[in-house]
Amino acid sequence: MSETSLATQANGTTENGNCFDILKVSTLFEASLLEEDDVQLDAYLAAYEEIMKFFQLMGSVFSFVSSDVRSKIDILYALRAKDAEEQEHFNTFKTMLEYEKEAQLLNQKGYVSGSRTLLRLHRGLDFVYEFLNRTQAIPDDQKTVDVCKAAYDDTLGKHHSFLIRKGARLAMYAMPTRGDLLKKVCTDVEAAKENLPLMLKRMRINYDRTEELYTLYDLHSLP
Numbered sequence: 001m002s003e004t005s006l007a008t009q010a011n012g013t014t015e016n017g018n019c020f021d022i023l024k025v026s027t028l029f030e031a032s033l034l035e036e037d038d039v040q041l042d043a044y045l046a047a048y049e050e051i052m053k054f055f056q057l058m059g060s061v062f063s064f065v066s067s068d069v070r071s072k073i074d075i076l077y078a079l080r081a082k083d084a085e086e087q088e089h090f091n092t093f094k095t096m097l098e099y100e101k102e103a104q105l106l107n108q109k110g111y112v113s114g115s116r117t118l119l120r121l122h123r124g125l126d127f128v129y130e131f132l133n134r135t136q137a138i139p140d141d142q143k144t145v146d147v148c149k150a151a152y153d154d155t156l157g158k159h160h161s162f163l164i165r166k167g168a169r170l171a172m173y174a175m176p177t178r179g180d181l182l183k184k185v186c187t188d189v190e191a192a193k194e195n196l197p198l199m200l201k202r203m204r205i206n207y208d209r210t211e212e213l214y215t216l217y218d219l220h221s222l223p
Contacts, residue, residue: 020054020185022192026199029206037209039093041080044206048073048121051128057185061175064168065156069124075117090114093210097217106222116222122210127155129203136196140179148172 025047032043052073055066079090089099100106100115130151135144149172157165176184186192214220 018053018057019187020057020192021050022186022195022199025050026195026202029199029202032206033202033209034092036094037212039206039209039213041076041090041092041096044093045073045076045080047206048125051125054128054185058181061171064160064164064171065124065127069121072117072120072124075112076114076121078112079114093118093213097213097219101217101219106219113222115217115219118210119214119219119222122207122214123156123159125203125207125210127151129200129207130155132196133200135178135181136193136200138178140182141177143175143177144181145172145175148175 028043028047028050032040032047034040048069052066052069055062055069076090079096080087082090088095090096096114096118100113105111106113106115131144131148134147134151138144138147149169152165152168152172157168160168175181179189182189182192
């Protein structure tokens with residue numbers, strides 16, 4: 001995939017408008033996987049732009065995560081927009097983690113860390129994966145509230161304060177059935193069902209690879 005294509009998708013300008021394009025997410029996560037167990041930041045952010053569409057289409061139900069995700073994506077865009085000499089440090093996950101750790105930037109006052117920011121997106125991806133993975137296992141007429149609560153409690157809820165957890169769980173009572181959810185966020189429901197397993201497989205590979213990188217550089221505990 002060309003850099004121009006990735007940049008276009010990263011900025012959210014797609015031919016499918018504002019729908020949640022499961023096939024595009026799948027393609028972008030596959031494109032983000034590099035040799036030597038690395039991940040390309042541009043393709044990852046482009047995939048996350050599509051996930052943002054899912055949050056936005058769901059409305060206030062996912063407001064507990066969407067605003068935070070938006071700010072984190074924009075921080076990483078800003079790091080990618082630095083001058084050429086600095087920009088190279090933020091091409092991939094490995095180059096960013098290595099650079100910020102070796103340059104001792106992680107504890108530098110006033111520095112907005114890409115590694116810390118990416119860790120928040122990484123945790124958010126865990127929630128998205130668990131929610132969609134559990135959602136595909138229930139029938140169309142079943143409410144998604146229980147799988148959403150379970151996915152949240154097992155992932156993002158572990159990192160949120162009591163008040164945020166309480167608000168998030170209350171918002172989840174408005175979750176629709178699986179069938180209504182897919183109709184709300186996708187233009188072609190049958191294609192979405194067909195493409196979801198492969199998207200989840202590639203999303204999980206990306207998540208696991210990122211998890212391993214944070215373990216390698218001992219950065220899971222970044223505040």
